[in-house]
Structure formats: structure tokens, C-alpha cells
Amino acid sequence: MSLEIRKIGVIGAGQMGKGIAHVCALAGFDVALNDVSDERIAAGVDDIAAQMQKSVERGTIDASGKSAALARISPAPAVQDFRDADLVIEAASENEEIKRRILSDVALALKPDAIIGTNTSSISITRLASVTGRPERFIGIHFMNPVPKMQLVELIRGIATEDRTFEETRGFIAKLGKTITVSEDFPAFIVNRILLPMINEAIYTLYEGVGSVEAIDTAMKLGANHPMGPLQLADFIGLDVCLSVMQVLHEGLADSKYRPCPLLVKYVEAGWLGRKTQRGFYDYRSGQPIPTR
């Protein structure tokens, strides 16, 4: 029998978890939002409310739609709060150890038929599925950032993902009004297999002094019609996520062309992770982005 998806659990109230909770609540799903602390969850809900308010001001949603959506989001400080969820989407940090721990814990708290999805940018779906005890109900659901704006969701089956899981997930994504592409379970899937080496190359271009931050971003915005320059986009994604994806590509495909740029490593080691820490290839602390090189 087909599972009717009504309640979504979201793990991680960072930029992706917030975006996923946002679009699910607007589409009429009940959402339970989890993170490492009550404060993190509350800050996440506040950010979602602020983002929805901007949409009200632009006229893309109405005020009653916003209030109804926010009322559907509840805090879920413990995994037990997911006991009645139909689908849980893990969107915590891009670190395999953290994800394995979360996924094995959450699987124990869920009803037997619930689906577990991961929003990982790069890590093997089959490997993550193996710690859940329900690999047939596990799937990669890769949203793009910013979730409310981006049309695509990549769906990735692990080796054991059942057709039923895939179809139910596909139906859920359709209700969000988004479009899927299907990727095989290879490191970084489709979008990041192509996008992240481009960003890494932009960082090498900076590292080797070919151009400044501003020159590289302007070149790609005006010369290739990209909505953001690659360094601006790297800051937007998060430099920790960018590095992690390059490491997964480098290790998983064993090809030196995926070697993370040493400058990217240095920025992450400095804790300059981009917009989320106010500093990356740009410094955002004054409100106006200022190139850091």
C-alpha cells in the first residue's frame, strides 16, 4: 500500500534545512524541525518567518498563507519527536560521520514504513543507507540552494532503494511544485559533479593570480551569464560544503583533477566559510561585500 506523506521531519536548521522546511510548510505539509539545540531551532524558525515576510512584501505569497505555513512548523528537539513523521529529510552538516550518527539514531525512532531522505551534496547514498536498517526506504533528495527559488531536486537511489520509495518521493516533490532529475549514486551526483569543479577552478584561478576575486566573478557573470560569480556562489554555498564535496570527488573518483585548491583548504581552516560566518572570498561584516583578495 502506498504511504501518504503528510508530516515531514527536517534534521538541521542551517540554510538548507530552513529552505526545505519553508517550501514543505508552504505546500501544506506539517513540518518538525530539528537541530543541535532549542536555540538553533528557534533561530531557524525566525529566519524562515523573515524569508516568508520578504515574499509577502514582494507579493509572491499572501500574509494568511505565511501565517498558515508558519503554524505548520513545530520544533523537534529530539529524534523521538519524529515518531509520527512519514518522511524525514536529513540536512545536517556535510560530514559523513555526523550523518551516519544522525541516521542510525533517527531510524530507531521512526515508524517502520517511514522514508528517510538525505540532502547530502556528494556522499554515497548506498553507504548512508547501510546504517539505517531500512535501506529500501532510504533515498537521496538533493534540493538546491536557495530552496524556495530553485526549481530542481535531484533524486538518487541507493543500491537497495525500492521502487515504491522512489515513486512516493517523486510524488512528494511534485506537490512542492519542483522538477526532478534522476542521478545514479556516484560521488556528488550530477549538479555538483559539474558545478563544484568549476568553482574549484575559479579558486585555482585566484590562487595562481590570474585574476582578482572581483575580476573572476565579473568575468563569469558578464562573460558566461551566470547569475552569481563562482566565488560569490562558493560563499553562498559555504566553503566547508565546497571543500567537502571536492574531497568526496577526489577520494571517490581517485582522479587528481578533483584536487581541492589549497586556498579553499586555507579559508576553511581559518573558519572563513562564506556568508554563514560573514567572511569568505568576500567580507560581509560591513553589510557591503568586500573582496578579501
Ligand SMILES: CC(=O)CC(=O)SCCNC(=O)CCNC(=O)[C@H](O)C(C)(C)COP(=O)(O)OP(=O)(O)OC[C@H]1O[C@@H](n2cnc3c(N)ncnc32)[C@H](O)[C@@H]1OP(=O)(O)O
Ligand atoms: C552545493 C549543492 O549541493 C547544490 C547547490 O545548491 S549549488 C547552488 C545552486 N544555486 C545557484 O547556483 C544559485 C545561483 N544564484 C541565483 O540563481 C540567484 O542569484 C538567486 C536565486 C540566489 C537570487 O536571484 P535574485 O533574482 O537576485 O533573487 P531575489 O530577487 O533576491 O529573490 C528571488 C526569490 O528567491 C528568494 N531567495 C533569495 N535568496 C534566498 C535565500 N538565501 N534563502 C531563501 N530564499 C531566498 C527570495 O526570497 C525571493 O523569493 P520570492 O520570489 O518569494 O520573493
Ligand SMILES: NC(=O)C1=CN([C@@H]2O[C@H](COP(=O)(O)OP(=O)(O)OC[C@H]3O[C@@H](n4cnc5c(N)ncnc54)[C@H](OP(=O)(O)O)[C@@H]3O)[C@@H](O)[C@H]2O)C=CC1
Ligand atoms: N549549502 C548548499 O548550497 C547546499 C547544501 N546541501 C547539503 O545540505 C546539508 C546542509 O547544508 P547547509 O544547510 O548548507 O549547512 P549549514 O552548515 O548551514 O547547516 C547545517 C546544520 O546542521 C546542524 N547540525 C550539525 N550536526 C547536527 C546534528 N547532530 N543534529 C542536528 N543538526 C545538526 C548544524 O549545527 P552546527 O552549526 O551547530 O554544527 C547546522 O545548523 C549538507 O549535507 C550539504 O552538503 C545541499 C544542497 C545545497
